[in-house]
Amino acid sequence: MMRWGAVGWFAIVFSTVIYAQCARSDEFKFLTRIEAGEKCSPMDWQTPKNTGEPGVFDLLKDIPEHTTWSELPEKTKQRLKELSDSRLAAFNARWGREAILIKLKILLNCPTSEMTTAINEFYRVVYKLVIPPEFKVEEVKSAELARLMVSMYLGEYAVGRSWMTYPNGSLPNRDWDGQSVIDSVPLPDAKTYQDWKDYFMEVSGAIRSLDPQVLTGGERSIREALLFSARAKAEGSFSADAYGGSDDEVACHIVLGDASILLPYGLDKGRPKIFANDDEVLRETNALYLPNIELKWLDKGTFWAATENSLCNGFTDDDIETYVGPVSTNQVAKGIKLLKAWWIERVKASAAASSKCTIYSQADRESIWNAFSADQQFNNDGSSSMVSYAATLPAYADEKRARYRNAATLALQLSFPDNAVLSLSERDAVIARINTETEFGSIRDHVPAFLDLAQGTHNGPAAQVWRHNVDSKVLPFGGDYKPDEPVRPADEAQIRSMFSEVKSWIGNRYRGYPIDVETIFPTITFKVTTDGGATTSSSDGEIRFGIGTRRSRMEYYSILLHELRHAVTYAYRHTASDVSKVAADEGPAVEGSGVAVEDMLLEAFMRDVLKDDLAFALYNLDYGIRDARFVGTTEATLQRYLRTECLSSTSPDTIDFAKGIANSYGLTGDLATTAALRSHAGTQYLQYISSGLQIVQDITFLKTQIAPNVTKLDPYVLFACNLNTPRRDQAYVSKLKQCLATVK
Incomplete structure (x- = not known):
């Protein structure tokens, strides 16, 4: 068994690997800057003392909880922006390009025993499906694969931050060096985000270039798993729950930022251990909600989803009070509420938030699909695309139409077991109409009209029998709630x-x-x-x-x-x-x-x-509305990405466009509205x-x-x-x- 020494075991096997990487492409900007056997010391990395200016807590403590951003003095707004910029700059100093280079050099050439332990435990826990319990990176036969595993470990800690520990506590609160505690959540700094994308683009390219034929069976499984993760992150999908599409620079993801603060409160049963005091909590929240990034793909639909869809804006004032304390008396709880509300107010006031739609470029679609398919762990071979997925949907929808036509026919036969109310010819006429129905989500409600047409009546005897059976057998409830009305x-x-x-x-x-x-x-x-x-x-x-x-x-x-x-x-x-x-x-x-x-x-x-x-039979037919939601919302999601025009005066805006697709499956009213809402929350519904x-x-x-x-x-x-x-x-x-x- 090879043991990591002061120089690092990579120094022994690294020379041919680094040459191969250099020979492949000049685009690699991280890995090729680390020379084989280059002397180093773990002390080469000294964490910058500056963590960002304090002061958010004191700035917010005397501001009433219902204050709007527009009501704030300009001086207060400017100071909050300065404090955010200070925190984001400090974060970049820890996790931007140059910091990653220094840390990667240490991990590859002169790791400490604590680093070795942390790397191995990370893979045993996070990649347990392809990693045996006794796994050690230093025993991987492929030197290049082992090197890339170390590189991925560092990248995962860069973008994961508190998610490495929270919300499930599956790993100890231990940072990349195996000793210090994680001291931040991932912060939306534009320069850092780009550095991360560059890093994972390089790493994913290097993983992809590994010839699977020279790897063992276990190593091939590891390569495949690493490539899924690296591909997603190369497109900017850094978060654990990437509802916002391929990039964390979208409204749905940013509004969800309070989750990275509140969930650690839940696990640690109080102020998260990653923060030394309450000001640090609000300093972090302020940086989350006053980022220096530019939101991508913002329009009236994506803003609507970001603020109204619980999969994006999932934490309410009640949740803040559950995790932190009463908003009326707890300064941290009040601060989190205000900072998030102000972000929503600012974005809502922007011109983009009310724009008619977004036209996604081919590059956008490829990036979005690459991240989605990587998150879902398929398409490492690049064989599928958003277009190819969309092409499979009509056959799936046709299968559902056939299912619910059959269900309607069975329910019809059970409702009219003889010819007393519905004659044989009338029955055949109804079945013929059922078999041409395309809106399978509403076939159940269309059958009475089919019965009346067959019998030449209005609310005739057969239609009355059908409605009686449905009303007595299929028992719905819920709905019809007014805003703020409590559960009945x-x-x-x-x-x-x-x-x-x-x-x-x-x-x-x-x-x-x-x-x-x-x-x-x-x-x-x-x-x-x-x-x-x-x-x-x-x-x-x-x-x-x-x-x-x-x-x-x-x-x-x-x-x-x-x-x-x-x-x-x-x-x-x-x-x-x-x-x-x-x-x-x-x-x-x-x-x-x-x-x-x-x-x-x-x-x-x-x-x-x-x-x-x-x-x-009647419940099974009624269930068509559930499948209609699945298919209709999926198609609406795909088509808003694939849409090529919407700016003409006759073109519907992105919300009405999605509702129109939902209507074609039998979804109307609130059902169509819900489908349109969910279709704008990134790629989440495609899964x-x-x-x-x-x-x-x-x-x-x-x-x-x-x-x-x-x-x-x-x-x-x-x-x-x-x-x-x-x-x-x-x-x-x-x-x-x-x-x-x-x-x-």
């Missing part, structure tokens, strides 16, 4: 009862596995809100379940099954004694596991709950269909490897086996077989 007790009682049913069904179904799913349920907090959708906190598994949209019981059950899969994953990590041993959903599994759960379990659950064939399909296909493959007739293999089983993210390799298959063999 009856709605809350209903959804909590349904959540109990889902937990009971899941608990009974997955007993006997290494991870007992049922024992996690008591640790999950379930909050009912009047939001239009549901979200689950990645820090502790708390479900915030919105009933602001009127839905059927089947839709609500579907979302509950989906969110519960997220919740058990996050809650288990949150309560684990050793989180480093807990598997995580990665790549497509992050959202795809929830989507696949709906696809694989919902019908079985509904049959068990309903025990009524007609009710099941539902693509990742859900991938997880289902991966699980189908695993079934063939284990036993073709296995009846229970789904994302809950994978979680219960601590194998959350399905993989098509023999090592994963072996682990899965071992797990299933222990199940009683």
Whole structure:
């Protein structure tokens, strides 16, 4: 076993590697500036003493909590900007180009034992899917791969900062040197952002140039995983949850900046350990919300999504009070609220925030798709594009149309089992119309008109039977909430009862596995809100379940099954004694596991709950609105990126454009508005269909490897086996077989 010495083990193997890198291209600006065997000392890096001027706390303490930016004295505004610039400059001095070069030279040529330990632990935890528990970078056979792993380690710490520790605490609060604590969150400094992009562009190019044929099987898996991460970050996708598209310089990402402050409060149960005092907290928040970057792709749609979509603007005053303290009495809580509100006010006042649309260039689309596909862990070979993905959507939509036409036909037959109310010829006429219906999200509501046309009536006998069956069997609730109206007790009682049913069904179904799913349920907090959708906190598994949209019981059950899969994953990590041993959903599994759960379990659950064939058929038909949301929002997202013109007087603005696409799938009113809102939150919505399909296909493959007739293999089983993210390799298959063999 080779041991890292004072000069560093890379000095022994580095000479041919550096030559190969130099020979490839002159574009490499970091790696090639470090000479093989160049003398160095860990003391070459001395952390700059200046951390940025203090004073934000004192500047804000006497400002009332409802003060607007426009009401602030110009002197106060200027001072806040000066303090932000001071903090951003200090951050650049720590993590800009020259700082990265010095740190990289130390890690490659003269690392300390603490650095070695930190690098190895980082890979064992963050890349656990492809890294064995005893892994050591110094034992990697490919010298160039090992060198690039060290380079990626440094880059991950540059852009990750507090995310390396928070929100899940999967790594200790330990910075790149293995000794000091992380002392900041990633800050939006324009020069630093560009330096990071340059760095990861170089590293991703070097990873890609590694010939997989000269690597071992394990090394090829590591290369693939590194390339996913480097590709995304080369496009500026630095954050863990890149809802804003390919770049962190977008409104959706910036408004989400308070998460990097509030979530550490939750994990550390008080002021985050990365801050020495309250002024440092507000100094950081001020730099987050007074950045020196220029927002990309800002228009009325992306600003709307950034401020109104909970996936972007996800933390409310209530959350600030939960994590920090009462806004009315706690100066830090008040400061965070004000600084964020002022950012929103300033952006809203800009001309770009009300512009009609954005026309994305070909380079923009390529960058956005590259980051999205890298985050979802596919396309390292560059074989897909936004255009190719869009080309697959019509076939997917046609499949859904066929499904719901069949569902409507079955519901029709069960509603009219004989010819007493609907004659055979009338039935055929209705089925013919059903089979031409394109708006599959609203077929259920169109059937009465089809029945009346067939019978030559208005609200005729058949239409009345259909409406009676729907009204008595398909029971919707929720929705129709006024602004600031509290959750109605009856709605809350209903959804909590349904959540109990889902937990009971899941608990009974997955007993006997290494991870007992049922024992996690008591640790999950379930909050009912009047939001239009549901979200689950990645820090502790708390479900915030919105009933602001009127839905059927089947839709609500579907979302509950989906969110519960997220919740058990996050809650288990949150309560684990050793989180480093807990598997995580990665790549497509992050959202795809929830989507696949709906696809694989919902019908079985509904049959068990309903025990009524007609009710099941009608609910199944009604569920078309859920699939219409998926397909309609996905297409609206894609088409706003692919749109080539919108400035003519007859062209709809970006919001109406998205609503028009939603309408074509049967989404109207609030449903179309919600689809348009979500379609403007970057690429976030593209993952539902693509990742859900991938997880289902991966699980189908695993079934063939284990036993073709296995009846229970789904994302809950994978979680219960601590194998959350399905993989098509023999090592994963072996682990899965071992797990299933222990199940009683």
